[in-house]
Amino acid sequence: MEKLNPVFDLVGRIFIALLFIPAGIGKINSYAGTQGYMESVGTPGILLPLVILVELGGGIAILLGWQTRIAAFLLAGFCLVSAVLFHYHPADQMQMTNFIKNIALAGGLLFLVANGAGAWSLDRWRSRV
Template sequence: MVNKIQAYQPVLLSILRIAVGLVIFSFGMAKIFHFHAGTFMPPTGSLPWIAGLFELVFGFLFLVGFQTRIAAFLLSGLMAAAYFISHFPKSIFPPENGGMAAAVLCFVFLYFVTSGAGPLSVDAKLNKA
């Protein structure tokens, strides 16, 4: 039974990458193009806007699985910086400071630095060629 479940691991890794990539890419779209931005629209050139550029560009690369390890490394650092710059000064505890997403995404991206993109990715297609 465990072997049958483990057979799905590579595909589920790709699905996790795609889902997380869509989330981070959507934050970039909101900050840069104000597409479904809600109430948060940072001024052009501000630190959150620059973070939005990272989320847009590297989020897209992560989403499609191209240069995934590099994109994941940069996004992991971005999420760590977001946590310590924006959330940590309010409180050390994520439930109090609102930094749950940044904290979790930091480690999810760090995992992809070591695991790679999975089989459903541009990286996998390029490595087969």
């Protein structure tokens, strides 16, 4: 199994990035609608560029394994904040499923914070140079 660790690290990073990169692009493509939704739940729409930067930039960083611990830490915080602000509605089962998903995703990201990106990453490549 030890020989497969670099593969699992890379595939895990790809799977995590597949959530954040399209979400960031989607927010760019539907900027006004996303901003309106944020404001409808009491979150200032002016924060949308920061949200896009964290999702898109963090997702790309995770994918490449670049500054992985920092990106994962920021994305974990993002997941926790968005879980509370947008998904904590105990009477709505679907929203509570999204709430728990965000909490679980934050937990997975914290594994990246603790363990780094793995052997097949820019972080590892930079440490060898």
